[in-house]
Amino acid sequence: MELKFQIILIKEKNGTLLMNQNNKILNTLENILGNTKYKILAGPIIIFLILSMMILPLPPFILDLLFAFNISFSIIILLISMFTKKTLDFIVFPTILLFSTLLRLALNVASARIILLNGHHGNSSAGKIIDAFGNFLVGGNFAVGIIIFSMLVIINFMVITKGAVRIAEVGARFILDGMPGKQMAIDADLNSGIIGEKEAKKRRREVSQESDFYGSMDGASKFVRGDAVAGILIMIINLIGGLLIGVIQHDMDLSIAGKTYTVLTIGDGLVAQIPALIISTAAGVIVTRVSTNQDVGEQIVNQLFNNSKATFLSAFIIGMLGIIPGMPNIVFLFFSSLLFFITWTIYNKSNNEELNENISKNLNNNNFKLNEKNYKEATWNDVHQEDVLGLEVGYKLISMVDDSQNNGELIKRIRGIRKQFAREMGFLPPVVHIRDNLEISPIHYCIFLNGVEIGFGDVHPEKLMAINPGNIKIKINGNYCNEPAFGLSAVWIEKINKEQAITIGYTVVDSSTVIATHIHSMLIKYAGDIFGRQEAQNLLEHTRKITPKLIDGLIPEILSLTTFHKVLQNLLLEKISIRDIRSIIECLAENSPQQTDVESLTSLVRQKLGRAITQNLFPKKVYKNEINVIGLDPSSEKILITSFQSGGSIEPNISNNLIENIKTALIKQEKIKSPFVLIVNPVIRSMMSKFLKHFFPNLTILSNLEIIDDRPIKFTSIISCNAVKNNN
Known part of the structure; x- marks a missing residue:
């Protein structure tokens, strides 16, 4: 044990x-095969084998191994192309097509050499595979072999290869033409936040690879076609050369030499053409397939046997043929029965799917609890923030934002507008996210602020806009309209009429300039709404980098970021630039310890910026030294102060008279070409601005403390709650 x-x-x-x-x-x-340093030897080894087959005489056994390898290799390629779900999953196919073609041609050279050298010894002198294809497959009948070989060549050359080449050419053209649209779709998804930067890079790489693949297939498919022609020529050379060598060099009888070399040549041709036919089929499968989540076999079965009506009619027709006397009734009736069975299966499957769909709908309508394993819960990834600034364009305007079609002229102008706005207003606005919208008019565009439309217009990308400055009476041919940014009279003209319009005095601009100018005017108008807490933080960090001592100990120690943001926002809401951030922060540092009210701090900052405000409204180059403004009657001023301080509203009669009198004063300001500026007491400036903003968006309300002392002030009109007093 x-x-x-x-x-x-x-x-x-x-x-x-x-x-x-x-x-x-x-x-x-496994380590050797999976190691990258060994994989890089595959290419050189194949090239070495091809050169060896072309240069060195090979023994029949080695030739059999290489023929078997060629057939196996072609079958592997066909099966991979069948089971590939997406074209890009087999992107190396054009290169494989080149190597497989070179391999077959090298085998043809090697087999031709051994046939011509050893063919007089008999059919097995060139190896077992050539002998098998020459005798077993065609019964040793060289006439049948020639016919079979010719049929294979015609099928490969005239049908499969020619069709695959044509599809590759058309596919390459359409893929290249569709690249700009795909790039625009990727950029639109990225700008809207649907995808991230990583996913966008992946999609751009796939688009580039797809265009490269079809471009390569367009050329690589010519290899297969040339291989078929080369097979015919090699066969003719082997036949003629074999007969001459057998009869002249080896003193063989003409009939024996003809039979021997013909069988060997046919066997060699068949052994080469069958892999060529398989590779051509693989090329056709690759270029004809549509990328889905299914391979070719699943697509064929699911789509060919998916319609019960089609299979039922087919079964009925074949069954009618099966009952005709003289026909092979058993065969037709067998296939008719098979199709009836398939029809019954498809019909039951569709009924079950419809029943399940109805049950699901009833469950949803009755609010039954669904299985959490089958339905994913909503997450925070499903929540997308609105873009601060957005631009939607119709499909005819896509070329204006596409670098490949129109050099992205509108994108360049928008970038310039952001820089100009930053220099004018003192902070960097958010990026304008551009997307196409097929639901709007092809020539329409919309400007969005936090997802809300704030401006829109129509432009003609193939035309130019001629803007009338206001003093041109000469008409010009075109479509009359209003310039969207400032409402000026304009006309869309053909590009050939540009010089004529400029000569008359029109200001001529292209479509991208029209949209860009409109965006700039919206940025200025809604600067206060654009300037959010994030922009305030960014401005503060930028200022801290340049002048760190200016902010140290102030924010957030004495002044909160919220108050700082609100003061700057109040300035921007009345179109006052915050470019002089040093003066603003110095004023806040001086007054914030004693004053915490935002409106009071805003008023003090405005007084600090009085010189800049005055020069911005009344440039000395235009208005020299005198300032023409509208004043407020002292008695009316007292009434307004009492109304605002008591917390009550202005009496309707007083407000109506005030609005009518301001309208009259503004007409006079327009006649003398002076800015719309009303001077009031500092106590009521803020309340008057909020009250009159809705009636007169272009009216600027200033306090008398905001006008610098070294420039004389002239009141062109004195506003009263009762009447307008002209000051002559």
């Missing part, structure tokens, strides 16, 4: 050692 037990242990130990040894060998082979 002990001896037997020891023997069992020894056997188990030896078995374990043998298993471990086999595992080590398998792991070693």
Whole structure:
């Protein structure tokens, strides 16, 4: 018993050692095959084999191995192309097509050499595979062999290869033409936040790879076509050369030489053409497939046998043929029965799917609890923030924002507008996210602020807009309209009429300039709404980098970021630039310890910026030294102060008279070409601005403390709650 037990242990130990040894060998082979440094040798090895076959005479056994490898290699390629779900999953196919063609041609050269050298020894002199294809497959009848070979060449050359080449050419053209649209779709998804930067890079890489693949297939498919022609020529050369060598050099009888070399040549041709036919089929499968989540086999079965009506009619027609006397009734009736069975299966499947769909709808309508494993819960990833600034364009305007079609002229102008706005207003606005919208008019565009439309217009990208400055009476041919940014009279003209319009005095601009100018005017108008807490933080950090001592100890120690943001926002809401951030922060530093009210701090900052406000409204180059403004009657001013301080509203009669009198004063300001500026008491400036903003958006309300002292002030009109007093 002990001896037997020891023997069992020894056997188990030896078995374990043998298993471990086999595992080590398998792991070693796996590491070698999976290692990148060994994979890079595949290309040079194939090239070396091809050169060796063309230069060195090969023995029949090696030739059999290479022929078997060629057939196996072609079958592998066909099956991979069948099971590939997306074209880009087999992107190396054009290169494989080149190597497989070179391999077949090299085999043709090697087999031709051995046939011409050793063909007089008999059919097996060129190897077992050539002998098998020449005798077994065609029964040793060289006439049948020639016909079969010719049929294979015609099928490969005239049908499969020609069709694959044409599809590759058309596919390459359409893929290249569709690239700009795909790039626009990717950019639109990125700008709207649907995808991230990583996903966008992946999609752009796939678009580039797809265009490269079809471009390569357009050329690589010519290899297969040339291979078919080369097969015909090699066959003719082998036949003629074999007959001459057999008869002249080896003194063979003409009939024996003809039969021997013909069978060998046909076997060689068949052994080469069958892999060529398989590779051509793989090329056709690759270029004809549509990328889905299914391979070719699944697509064929699911789409060919998916319509019960079609299969039922087919079964009925074949069944009618099966009952005609003289027809092979059994065969037709068999296929008719098979199609009836398929029809019954499809019909039951569609009924079950419809029943399940109805049950699901009823469950949803009755608010039954659904299985959480089958339905994903909503997450925060499903929540997308609105873009601060957005631009939607119709499909005819896509070329204006596409770098490949129109050099992205509108994108360049928008970038310039952001820079100009930053220099004018003192902060960097958010990026304008552009997307196309097929639901709007092709020539329409919309400007959005936080998802709300704030401006829109129509532009004609193939035309130019001629803007009338206001003093031109000469008409010009075109479509009359209003310039969207400032409402000026304009006309859309053809590009050939540009010089004529400029000569008359029109200001001529292109479509991208029209949209860009409109965006700029909206940025200025809604600067206060654009300037959010994030922009305030960014401005503060930028200022801290340039002048760190200016902010140290102020924000947030004395002045909160919220108050700082609100003061700057109040300035921007009345179109006052915050470019002089140093003066603003100095004023806040001086007054914030004693004053916490935002409106009071805003008023003090406005007084600090009085010189800049005055020069911005009344540039000395235009208005020289005198300032023409509208004033407020002292008695009316007292009434308004009392109304605002008491917290009550202005009486309707007083407000109506005030609005009518301001309208009259503004007409006079327009006649003398002076800015619309009303001077009031500092106590009521803020309340008057909020009250009159809705009636007169272009009216600027200033306090008398905001006008610098070194420039004389002239009141062109004195506003009263009762009447307008002209100051002559």
